[in-house]
Amino acid sequence: MKPVVWGVLSTAKIGVQHVIPAMLSSPLVELRAIASRTLPPAQEAARSLGIAQAYGSYEELLADPAIEAVYNPLPNHLHVPLTLQAAAAGKHVLCEKPVALSAAEAETLQTASARVHIEEAFMVRHHPQWRRARELVRAGRIGELRAVQVFFSYFNDDPGNIRNQPGIGGGALYDIGCYAVLAGRYLFESEPRRAVSLVDRDPQLGTDRLTSALLDFGAGRQLNFTVSTQSVRFQRVQVVGTLCRIELFIPFNAARGEQMHLALDEGGLLDGSSVTVETLPAADQYRLQVEAFCRRVRDGASPQAGGLEDAVAQARVIDALWLSERTGRWEAIA
Template sequence: MKPVVWGILGTSKIGREQVIPAMLSSPLVELRAIASRSLPAAQAAARSAGIAQAYGSYEALIADPFIEAIYNPLPNHLHVPLTLQAAAAGKHVLCEKPFALSASEAQGARDAAARVHIEEAFMVRHHPQWLRARELVRAGRIGEPRAVQVFFSYFNDDAANIRNQTAMGGGALYDIGCYAVLAGRYLFEAEPLRAVSLVDRDPVLGTDRLTSALLDFGAGRQLSFTVSTQCVPFQRVQVVGTLGRIELLVPFNAERGGQMRLALDVGGRLDGSSVTLETLPPADQYRLEVEAFSRRVREGRPPGGAGVGDAVAQAQVIDALWRSERSGAWAAVA
């Protein structure tokens, strides 16, 4: 197919280190431009990656008539505003997670999504290990799925970092808790009914540095997770059923182009002797993500489960967890 012409808003680390290399490796993508509020910063990023055009404002890139699709990895509070600006200019938008800071903000993009493709950029949905885990659950290999458990953490207490600034949507729940919420929704293929959270906030930064939650999906299904911005780096996903268990060893930050292993335990022996390891094909989840988006743009196909409706559902769960923090009680997800 004819490559889709892309532009990138901002010079974020995830863009520079993950998404730009993925785009440049794909025959389905023509990466035309990158923008920053600082023209020298945009020019430096463009030179480093071999991108033809650099813009000193987001608006200038959005106005470029040759650009068809935009990747938006800006700080969280700018996700919806700049996505709507791009959509108003007729650009399709792949927007980093979390798409919005509230469900009502996400709802505001529904009208725009009727005219262009808008999706929340959860690259994990495209990785073979996640596809295989859901395939095993669907096939009944672990019996009835009962529990999904997620732990995801890193250490960053830099006050200047956007992940530690409340006004920009910083904190553990927005930054990485959204992955945990997605894990439950993706693997149960259902929406939670209610949620309860326990939040510890940094006394100086004000962001949630340690957040745990329990989500009730009904029919005896539960998601539990802990996420932290001030713990040793670690991540795991466990899917436990009536007959077996699946473990994703590096579920979120899978190496670009690397081979991941998935653990399947259908014997339940406590010494681990019933665990088998399945090696999955090498994959770049970021390339798979931008290629899937590019195909939908070029072929005019709907986004399926990855569109604005899904982003609204994600935000509704996070809204409920914030309400639970304030009330100290269960909160309905709606």
């Protein structure tokens, strides 16, 4: 397969530390250029990462005729505007999550998605631990899936950090709660019907620093989660069935190229001594994500998951959770 020629919009940490190294390791990727709002940061990133071309504006990169696809890890409020610009320039777009700050905003990408591939970058979908968990659920290994429980937290109260700026899409729900929502949708393989949330906002920053939610998937199936930007660093996913429980120990920030583990617990002993641990193949979820995107660019196939319709459905859930914060009630998911 001919490598896909990529450009990266911005020198964001997730790109420089995770996605770009994954791109550079793949034979399916030719990473041609990186852009920033000014030239010096782009030049520094290009030098340190071995990227051929640096651009001092996003528009310059998008005007490069050699670039076929772009990775967009810009702050959340710039996801849709720059994705639209990239699509107008004929570039396919892998956009960081959340793809938009509302379902209505995500829907503005629909016309563009008919011309180019636009996908939301949930790398966890590609990791063997998540695929194995869903395989076990599908096979009936845990009986009937009843509940998915997610906890995801870290501590960051820096007012200068984009995650702590509410006007540009900061806060726990947008940053990490989206992973929890995806976990339920991915494992139940359906959409929730209604949702209720409880939100605690930082009085100075204005962002949600602790958000919990309950999502009703119908037929007695539930997702509950808590996410926080001002709690001790921790993450875990529990997948609970009528016969067995699956536990994912590092569900979201799986180290690149390392083996992950999941636990199977049939509930024999409450002290955990009856738990069996399964080791998954070593993997780089970012590389797997980018390579899957490259293959779709080359073969023109629609994604089985992660396409724009999926991103709109994801945004509808988050919309309902914000509405529930305001009303204090269960809200239907449109």
